[in-house]
Amino acid sequence: MEQSFLAWLRGRQRDLPQVAVGIGDDAAILDWPSSRQLVTSVDTIVDGVDFLLDKHSLASIGHKALAVNLSDMAAMAADPVAVLVAISLPNQQATQVAAGIYEGILATAAEFGVAISGGDITVYDGPLAISITIIGQAAPQKAWLRSGAEPDDAVLVSGSLGGSILQKHLAFTPRVRLAQQLRDSFTIHAAIDISDGLLLDLDRLCAASGCGIELQLDQIPISDDAKTLSLQDGGDPLEHALGDGEDYELILTCPAEQAADILAADLGTPLTQIGVLTSRTGLWSKLPNKLIRLSPRGFVHGG
Amino acid sequence: MEQSFLAWLRGRQRDLPQVAVGIGDDAAILDWPSSRQLVTSVDTIVDGVDFLLDKHSLASIGHKALAVNLSDMAAMAADPVAVLVAISLPNQQATQVAAGIYEGILATAAEFGVAISGGDITVYDGPLAISITIIGQAAPQKAWLRSGAEPDDAVLVSGSLGGSILQKHLAFTPRVRLAQQLRDSFTIHAAIDISDGLLLDLDRLCAASGCGIELQLDQIPISDDAKTLSLQDGGDPLEHALGDGEDYELILTCPAEQAADILAADLGTPLTQIGVLTSRTGLWSKLPNKLIRLSPRGFVHGG
Numbered sequence: 001m002e003q004s005f006l007a008w009l010r011g012r013q014r015d016l017p018q019v020a021v022g023i024g025d026d027a028a029i030l031d032w033p034s035s036r037q038l039v040t041s042v043d044t045i046v047d048g049v050d051f052l053l054d055k056h057s058l059a060s061i062g063h064k065a066l067a068v069n070l071s072d073m074a075a076m077a078a079d080p081v082a083v084l085v086a087i088s089l090p091n092q093q094a095t096q097v098a099a100g101i102y103e104g105i106l107a108t109a110a111e112f113g114v115a116i117s118g119g120d121i122t123v124y125d126g127p128l129a130i131s132i133t134i135i136g137q138a139a140p141q142k143a144w145l146r147s148g149a150e151p152d153d154a155v156l157v158s159g160s161l162g163g164s165i166l167q168k169h170l171a172f173t174p175r176v177r178l179a180q181q182l183r184d185s186f187t188i189h190a191a192i193d194i195s196d197g198l199l200l201d202l203d204r205l206c207a208a209s210g211c212g213i214e215l216q217l218d219q220i221p222i223s224d225d226a227k228t229l230s231l232q233d234g235g236d237p238l239e240h241a242l243g244d245g246e247d248y249e250l251i252l253t254c255p256a257e258q259a260a261d262i263l264a265a266d267l268g269t270p271l272t273q274i275g276v277l278t279s280r281t282g283l284w285s286k287l288p289n290k291l292i293r294l295s296p297r298g299f300v301h302g303g
Numbered sequence: 304m305e306q307s308f309l310a311w312l313r314g315r316q317r318d319l320p321q322v323a324v325g326i327g328d329d330a331a332i333l334d335w336p337s338s339r340q341l342v343t344s345v346d347t348i349v350d351g352v353d354f355l356l357d358k359h360s361l362a363s364i365g366h367k368a369l370a371v372n373l374s375d376m377a378a379m380a381a382d383p384v385a386v387l388v389a390i391s392l393p394n395q396q397a398t399q400v401a402a403g404i405y406e407g408i409l410a411t412a413a414e415f416g417v418a419i420s421g422g423d424i425t426v427y428d429g430p431l432a433i434s435i436t437i438i439g440q441a442a443p444q445k446a447w448l449r450s451g452a453e454p455d456d457a458v459l460v461s462g463s464l465g466g467s468i469l470q471k472h473l474a475f476t477p478r479v480r481l482a483q484q485l486r487d488s489f490t491i492h493a494a495i496d497i498s499d500g501l502l503l504d505l506d507r508l509c510a511a512s513g514c515g516i517e518l519q520l521d522q523i524p525i526s527d528d529a530k531t532l533s534l535q536d537g538g539d540p541l542e543h544a545l546g547d548g549e550d551y552e553l554i555l556t557c558p559a560e561q562a563a564d565i566l567a568a569d570l571g572t573p574l575t576q577i578g579v580l581t582s583r584t585g586l587w588s589k590l591p592n593k594l595i596r597l598s599p600r601g602f603v604h605g606g
Contacts, residue, residue, distance in 0.1 A: 020340055025449050025511075026378035026496060027344035027439070034337045037323055041330035042387040042421040042436065049427065075329035084345040086389065086434040118345040118436065124352065126429025131389040133345065133421065133436035138332070146328050193329060208328070 005098065006119055012106055016115045018081055028117035030082055036137040039078035043068045047127040051170065058097060060170045061130070062104025068195070069134035070112060070174035071248045075193040077144045077183040078136035080176060083109065084118030088129040094121075101130065112176060142183065144252075149190035149209035151279040154259035156271045159249040161198055162226025162240030169246040178269045179250065186262050188254050194247040203283055203296035205251060214286040215275040215294070217242075243297040253277060305424050308401065312422055315409055319418045321384055331420035333385055335440070342381035342439040342446055346371045350430040354473065361400060363473045364433070365407025371498070372437035373415060373477035374551045378496040380447045380486040381439030383479060386412065387421030391432040397424075404433065415479060445486065447555075452493035452512035454582040457562035459574045462552040464501055465529025465543030472549040481572045482553065489565050491557050497550040506586055506599035508554060517589040518578040518597070520545075546600040556580060 006023055013022070021029035032038075045068065047053045051061045066083060073080045085105060089097055098121055109116055114134075158175055175193070182188055192205045198220070206213055217238065226240035252271075254262060259273055275286070283294040309326055316325070324332035335341075348371065350356045354364045369386060376383045388408060392400055401424055412419055417437075461478055478496070485491055495508045501523070509516055520541060529543035555574075557565060562576055578589070586597040 021446070021448065026375045026494075027342045027381065027437075027446075029379075029441070029446055030341040030343065031443075032335055032339060032341045036335060038333040038335050038341070038438070039330045040333065040385070040387060040420055040438065042389050042423045044389045044391065044423045044425045044434075046391065046425050046427050046429075049425070072329040076332075078330065082343070084343060084436045086345050086347045086436075088347065088349065088391070088429075088432055088434075117343055120345045120347045120434065122347045122349050122352070122432070124349050124430060124432070126349075126391075126432070127427060129391055129425070129427070129429070129432065131347075131391075131423065131434045133387045133389075134330075135341070135343065135438065136330070140334075143324070143330075143332055145324065191329075 005121055009102065009116065009119055013116060016113065019115045019117065023117060023119055030117060033137060035140065037140055037143065039073065039076050039136040039138050039143055040134065041069065041072045042131060042133040044129055044131040046129045053128050056170055058100025059104035062101035063108045064170050065130035065132050066105050066108045067172060067174045069132045070176050071193045073134060073136040074175040074179040074250060075144065075191050076138065077142065077179045077191065078138040079180065080112055080114045080134060080136045082115040082117040082135045084133045085116060086120040086131040088122045088124055088126060090128055091123055091125060094123045097128065144188055144191035146190055146192050146205045146208035149205060149211050149253040149277055151211055151277050152256050153189050153253035153277040154256050154273050155213055155275045155277060156252045156254065156259065156262065157221065157249055157274050158269050158271055160221040160223035161247050161249060162223050162237065162244045163229040164225065164244055164246040166225045166229060168225060172248045174248060175250045175269065178267055181267050182252065182262065186254060186258055188252050190253045192251050194249050194251060196245045197243045197297060199242050199283060199294060199296045202251060206281065211277045211279065212281040212284060213275050213277055214284045214291065217285050219272060219274050221272045308424055309422055312405065312419065316419060319416065322418045322420065326420060326422055333420060338443060339440040340443055340446065342376065342379050342441050343437065344372065344375040345434060345436040347432060347434040349432045356431050359473055361403025362407035365404035366411045367473050368433040368435050369408050369411045370475060370477045371551065372435045373479050374496045376437060376439040377478040377482040377553060378447065378494050379441065380445065380482045380494065381441040382483065383415055383417045383437060383439045385418040385420040385438045387436045388419060389423040389434040391425045391427055391429060393431055394426055394428060397426045400431065447491055447494035449493055449495050449508045449511035452508060452514050452556040452580055454514055454580050455559050456492050456556035456580040457559050457576050458516060458578045458580060459555045459557065459562065459565065460524065460552055460577050461572050461574055463524040463526035464550050464552060465526050465540065465547045466532040467528065467547055467549040469528045469532060471528060475551045477551060478553045478572065481570055484570050485555065485565065489557060489561055491555050493556045495554050497552050497554060499548045500546045500600060502545050502586060502597060502599045505554060509584065514580045514582065515584040515587060516578050516580055517587045517594065520588050522575060522577050524575045
């Protein structure tokens, strides 16, 4: 199956300037811009954990498999260049499933100008699993790290949070363009994408930077889905916004004096300041007269 | 599990000059040499198809997962730089299995100076599957393609062929160093690694180059394992050498006038001329007075 499938895939991609030799040989070849670093990561999504094959559309599953990787590029402020896709397919209707997933991958890849530079298909006795490696590029020392944050930085978050399980986890827009705009016009000290929940990922960023954070809980942007989910489960919308995984929004830190300019800029995606970094470590809720320590919660997904 | 596992993995790698930021952030960052193309591919190996978890050692499975990818770099004459490893683990003893596999990956990565720049671990209800993406580099227009062969080229093969299933498929040495030596000292027109069998992969190279081949069947280097396997199954050692998959040797074509020099060079790996390319397409066995057409056979593994 693989040879004919790769031929089909070759025919479905438009030419991209970075591709010197496309898929079909023992490896693909990309032209690499001079003086650029390579930024790379890998993420796997699996049926029953990250999506439900018997419920979600194949194209939406393909979109998610690619979008979680694009979100990592956004968190680094890297420009995505190419992806390699390894799909493990259950025996039933394997070709049909693979084609449906690739429809979603191809559409999202085209939207972000990303080449599909490798494809491996395995048919096996196991659940559908899609593992994508993404390759991006960045100017030297310009990629955002989790470790670059400094005390007194303003902490911003994109979009609104919580309740992603209702639909957003399959249909989110990775914040690649937002990151590119911010990188090109402002100083961002540190960033991380929210994959496991706001508090948990904030805790990771703070730990990597040796900082703590004073959060203003009344400023957390709560999504409509967090409110809907709370009506269903009797929970608190704020708890969903703080703890739910798979928002795939960006947490960003910037010099305090730049926050107002960033928040006033027309970036196409809402940004909200949710707190300030401190030299005192830990997560703290800042109330008028006191600080309350928060524990990093959040759902650690994907094992 | 993933966070602590990645911390363990970080501690197990020595510093490599190409790594600017190792695993642990949203993505890893590599320094990229100026004026170099990027060569990349992905391969997955799965329990029950490519190895047997209840029979083969975990380290040998890890070695194979990486070595099949290194073999692709050898086939392109690319220098391997980094790999990203996605492992899907069955629920039982997941941490132990992952650690054992990584022992094999780490040893082979160290041997070839390859950085592990990404790791994703999924625990699921399915068979052990290891998907590795490899990133290599090559001087512009210097990578070997399947499509570069020309009529009258000599066709060489490394090592000896057949019977890989007995042991070599798990324990082979990817021909990275051989490829680097040949690339640096000689003109090679085209190359492919033997993953699905000599005839089948020869047919792919010929098809990509618009050539055919006149094979000298009495020159095919038959491995001892092909002979052993023939004693066991009553088959013909030559058939094993022609058709068995997973030799992971290189098929190379070069200008006829250069073949003698290459064959006389001290490269540390035996090379044998097995035929000559022709403008007549197809695979042909050259006998004293006639040509007999061969059909590409070979075992197409991994789906």
